[in-house]
Amino acid sequence: MTLLISLAKVGRMPPPRASDVASVDLLxxxxxxxxxxLCPPEAIHLALDELVIDRHACTGCRKCIAPCPVGALAMVxx
Amino acid sequence: xxxIDVLVVGAGPAGSVAAWEAxxxxxxxxxxxxxxxxxxxxxxxxxxxxGDAGLREFVDPEDAPWVARRITRIIFVAPDDTEVSVxxxxxxxxxxxxxxxxxxxxxxxxxxxxxxxxxxxxxxMERGPDGRxxxxxxxxxxxxxxxxxxxxxVVIGADGVEAMVGRWAGLDTRVPARDMESCAQYVVQNVQFxxxxxxxxxxxxxxxxxxxxxxxxxxxIANVGLGIVALRADxxxxxxxxxxxxxxxxxxxxxxxSTVGGVIVNPTIKQTYGDxxxxxxxxxxxxxxxxxxxxxxxxxxxxLAGRVAAAAIxxxxxxxxxxxAYHQAWMELLGEDHRTYYRIKQALEGLDDRFYNALAxxxxxxxxxxxxxxxxxxxxxxxxxxxxPVAARYFI
Numbered sequence: 001m002t003l004l005i006s007l008a009k010v011g012r013m014p015p016p017r018a019s020d021v022a023s024v025d026l027l028x029x030x031x032x033x034x035x036x037x038l039c040p041p042e043a044i045h046l047a048l049d050e051l052v053i054d055r056h057a058c059t060g061c062r063k064c065i066a067p068c069p070v071g072a073l074a075m076v077x078x
Numbered sequence: 079x080x081x082i083d084v085l086v087v088g089a090g091p092a093g094s095v096a097a098w099e100a101x102x103x104x105x106x107x108x109x110x111x112x113x114x115x116x117x118x119x120x121x122x123x124x125x126x127x128x129g130d131a132g133l134r135e136f137v138d139p140e141d142a143p144w145v146a147r148r149i150t151r152i153i154f155v156a157p158d159d160t161e162v163s164v165x166x167x168x169x170x171x172x173x174x175x176x177x178x179x180x181x182x183x184x185x186x187x188x189x190x191x192x193x194x195x196x197x198x199x200x201x202x203m204e205r206g207p208d209g210r211x212x213x214x215x216x217x218x219x220x221x222x223x224x225x226x227x228x229x230x231x232v233v234i235g236a237d238g239v240e241a242m243v244g245r246w247a248g249l250d251t252r253v254p255a256r257d258m259e260s261c262a263q264y265v266v267q268n269v270q271f272x273x274x275x276x277x278x279x280x281x282x283x284x285x286x287x288x289x290x291x292x293x294x295x296x297x298x299i300a301n302v303g304l305g306i307v308a309l310r311a312d313x314x315x316x317x318x319x320x321x322x323x324x325x326x327x328x329x330x331x332x333x334x335x336s337t338v339g340g341v342i343v344n345p346t347i348k349q350t351y352g353d354x355x356x357x358x359x360x361x362x363x364x365x366x367x368x369x370x371x372x373x374x375x376x377x378x379x380x381x382l383a384g385r386v387a388a389a390a391i392x393x394x395x396x397x398x399x400x401x402x403a404y405h406q407a408w409m410e411l412l413g414e415d416h417r418t419y420y421r422i423k424q425a426l427e428g429l430d431d432r433f434y435n436a437l438a439x440x441x442x443x444x445x446x447x448x449x450x451x452x453x454x455x456x457x458x459x460x461x462x463x464x465x466x467p468v469a470a471r472y473f474i
Contacts, residue, residue, distance in 0.1 A: 032123060033240040034260060034340030037253040042245060047201070048217065049114075066308035069260045069316035069338035 020075035021058040022065065024051045028072035035064040035073060082108050084387050085213055085230035087200045087243050089113035092359025092376035092383075093236030094183035095136070097192040099384025100234075104392055109192045110228070111184065112215065114199035119180030123339035124373070125263060125301050126174045127276060127293045132374030133172060136381075137182075144178035146295040150274045156438035157281030157431040164449055171276060173293050173301070174373070195219050203233065203246045209396070211354055232387040232396050234356045236380060239340045241361040247352045251361060256309050257344035259288045259370060262316040263303025265295070265335035269328045273297045279323075280434050286310035287427070288370070290323050302328065305341055305370060343367040345420045346413040351401040356383045364412070367420040375412060382407050429464060437462055 022044075029051050036044050043057035044064065055078065065073050083104075086097040089111050097111040115121070126146065130139070139145050149171040154162045188194045197219030203211050211233045216225045235243025241251035269292075271277065277292040284290050287307025294300045304320050311319070316338065324331060342363045350362045358364065359376035366375060386404040390396045405413075440461045441454050459465050 030338045032337075032339040033238060034258065034338075036240045036242075037251055037340075037342070038255055038258055040252065042252070045242065046240060048199070063255050066311065066313075066315070067255060067258050067260045067340070069262045069340075071315045071317075 019078060020060050021055050021078045022053050022060070022062070022073055023076040024053055025072045025074070026050065028070050030070055030072070032069065035068060038063050038067060079212070079227055079229045082110050082228055082230045083391050084109045084232050084234065084384070085211070085228055086111045086234045086236055087213075088236035088238060088359075088361075089118045089184045089194065089196075090180060090236060090238060090359065090376065091183060091373050092361075092364075092380040093234070094118075094180065094187050095377045095380030096234045096236055096356075096358055096384040096387070097194075098183070098187035098190055099381045100388040101187065101190045101192050101384075103385050103388035105191060107388060107391060109187075110230075111187055111192050111194045112198050112200060113184070113194065113196045114217065116197045116218070117177075117181075118184040118194070118196060119177035121337060122176045123337050124176050125261075125291055125293050125303055126176050126295070127171055127291075127371070128174055128373045129171050129371065130169045132378075135374070136377050139172050142182075144175050144182050145172055146175045147173040147273065147293075149173060149276050149294075151272065151276075153272065153275045153277045154438065154441075155277055155279035156435045157279075157284060158435045158438075159279075160435060160438040160442070162438050162441045163275070163446060164454065165446070173276075173295055175295075200237070200243065201225070203243070205353065209354065230354075231391055232354050232356065232401075234358060234380075234383050234387060235361050236358045236376070236383075238360045239342060241357065243355065244347070244357045244361055247355040247357075249347065249349055249352055249355075249357060251347055251357070251363075253342050253344050253363070256287075256307060257342060257367075258307065259305035259341040259343055260308055260316040260338075261288075261303060261305040261341055262320040262338045263301055263336065264320065264324065264333045265299065266302045266324065266328060267299050267332045267334055269298065269300060269302070269331045271300060279327075281431050282310075283431075284323055285319060286312075290320075292328075299334075302331075303337075341365060341370040341372070343370060343420070343423065345417045346408065350405045350408065351398055353398045354396045354401075356387060356401055356404050358383045364408070364416070367416055367423050378411060379408055382411070433462065433464060 043054040084100045086093045101109045151165040201214045203213040213228045244251040273294045279290045285304040287310040288305035290304035350357045358379040365372040
């Protein structure tokens with residue numbers, strides 16, 4: 001019974017939707033590449049020595065934010 | 079389209095050794111080594127410490143121009159600043175000058191016949207109908223500054239934590255956040271320390287999930303840095319933790335350089351090979367998960383990768399099944415050990431600062447001359463039963 005109730009609750013929850021996406025401050029970024037393998041949808045890459053985040057691929061999971069050694073990543077409205 | 083037998087992406091220790099070894103194994107092959115930066119060995123994203131025995135498998139460090147310092151002592155510093163010196167009466171490690179060291183390896187590869195191309199980055203790759211990889215490269219090193227496509231029978235991805243080659247080949251090189259050490263380091267002058275020792279300090283407020291280090295590069299000059307796991311941190315980033323540590327422990331020091339980077343303390347990726355592709359070094363998470371050491375492990379992996387790639391091309395079969403010999407050889411050599419170290423690391427995470435402070439005092443109770451690692455371990459187990467589960471996991 002409890003299970004049914006919780007399932008019903010889950011069913012009513014809105015689908016996860018990213019309202020914010022990760023963004024990089026290129027002046028602070030050291031191009032170390034640490035955030036690349038942390039990104040589940042692989043939305044971050046380095047191209048010609050510049051960090052690029054694919055805003056459309058970013059799911060807003062925030063996994064890259066805190067590990068940045070210099071705090072160059074932040075969430076911004078999508 | 080230039081036709082290449084072995085294309086190595088990244089001229090760090092893994093890549094240079096891989097290219098060198100492929101050429102040495104099969105001198106008739108065309109081997110190309112790509113480096114994104116304009117100079118091999120720059121920028122340095124490394125604490126530059128390396129164990130003596132592993133290094134000697136590849137090069138002789140005595141009087142080498144790429145050595146900064148010989149290390150004969152390890153000084154463990156407990157969270158409360160209690161110091162425990164462990165000396166084994168011999169050279170235990172070396173602090174390298176990575177700029178010169180990496181250049182030396184790449185030069186060795188070039189002298190053996192490898193074509194080294196700097197300022198050239200790989201931008202993507204697809205497999206052609208002939209089974210060969212088409213690798214798009216670009217950068218100032220490409221003629222005309224534009225783009226070029228190289229065709230390669232085997233691509234060796236030695237491209238560090240970014241691991242783009244693995245990603246392009248469809249391999250999973252992602253890292254869970256709990257296994258990423260966020261590191262910051264300064265080159266620091268005007269500090270007092272024993273120039274023959276490396277210092278390692280542990281502590282939840284100093285470097286949660288990692289440790290802080292001082293590695294001497296000379297008398298009065300050192301690499302001072304730390305690594306943290308952000309999930310265990312208090313909201314500060316690695317550089318902020320480092321600033322706090324230096325202000326407390328080395329006040330009055332002068333910073334003459336700085337770097338940051340990630341150290342992956344996660345065991346080897348499940349699959350390090352694919353059709354015509356091998357992944358080596360940091361890119362394949364080939365780092366000792368307990369220490370974060372990765373230079374010698376990268377060179378050992380590079381040697382295996384170069385050998386397997388060259389042999390496979392000679393036999394005319396560069397398919398995934400043939401190249402899986404690399405993965406198997408690596409797992410036997412070090413990969414399985416790293417899995418064990420990873421389990422020990424997980425067990426150690428349950429111990430707090432109070433434990434480490436008490437352990438330091440226990441070990442200091444052993445006379446310094448008799449302080450072999452074996453004795454320290456045995457003594458610690460008797461006095462600190464909390465360690466028994468940790469020791470037990472070593473055998474699981």
